[in-house]
Amino acid sequence: MTAHNMKTTFRRNSPTLGFSEAVPAARRRRPTAGLAPQVLALSVCCLLLFSANAANSPSAATQAAPDAKSLAIPDTDEGLPGAGPIRRYEWFRKLWLEKRTAWRQRLAQDQGALVFLGDSITQGWGDDLGGSFPGVKVANRGISGDTTRGILIRLEDDVLALRPAGVVLLIGTNDLEEGAEPETIAANLKLILAGLQRHNPNLPVVLCKVFPSSTTKKRPADKIKRINQLYAEAVRGNPQVTLVDTWTLFANENGDARPEEFPDLLHPNQAGYAKWAAALRPALTKLGFLKEQP
Secondary structure, three states, rough: OHHHHHHHHHHHHOOOOOOOOOHHHHHHHOOOOOHHHHHHHHHHHHHHHHHHHHHOOHHHHOOOOOHHHOOOOOOOOOOOOOOOOOOOOOHHHHHHHHHHHHHHOOOOOOOOOOEEEOHHHOOOOOOOHOOOOOOOOOEEEEEEOOHHHHHHHHHHHHHHHOOEEEEEEEHHHHHOOOOOOHHHHHHHHHHHHHHHHOOOOOOOEEEEOOOOOOOHOOOOOHHHHHHHHHHHHHHOOOOOOOEEOOHHEOOOOOOOOOOOOOOOOOOOOOOHHHHHHHHHHHHHHHOOOOOOOO
């Protein structure tokens, strides 16, 4: 082998040389006319294919689904706060999701409101609480059928996310209908109050005693009185909470609701709501939400 041949062989086989050095020029030539349009077309096709796959992928098609799912009632009690009943009737699931989805759309609008939190008694008062507190920005966060444990589950998204100026709370009657004991109900109330306090130790809370009802509604007077006793004990000495005695306000001589104010012995009528509003005004005035009447 001549020196020239040895040099040529080395250059062709050297792993450190580039392709242009290792292959003869005649073999390197390739036709290039029209290549750019072909590359462009191929790129566009790939881009369209990627976009179509992304649009039809499960994650894109259900982009809003995680939000909706997070607002729905959990399927099981596993990992949930508190104890006692969580209602999962189909009508309640539907109402719960409808209400909470609508409130999510009002998140910015309801910032800094005085939040009324509870069940059907609160929900039935209407979005503006019948205009009972003029000049006060209010947000009604009542869901018909809700329980103390339901309040615990939705406290963060429905109440604390609003950075409320205050909270008016009435809850517990539906727990009784579902068979919960007063001690369980009161324990959940303590967790609700603890959550409010963690969010803001200076947040004013107005706690209403559970309204009277009737044994015919699976809400006997002795059980309601026991709940209210435990509520009072739970907030005694707590400067954050103002307790309003809305049981004595409405109870008859037997400790039950009066039909003239509670036609179904559970939900107040217009006269009942007017009476509730009147009972709340002194507390809301003292807390600065309402002005002193001359």
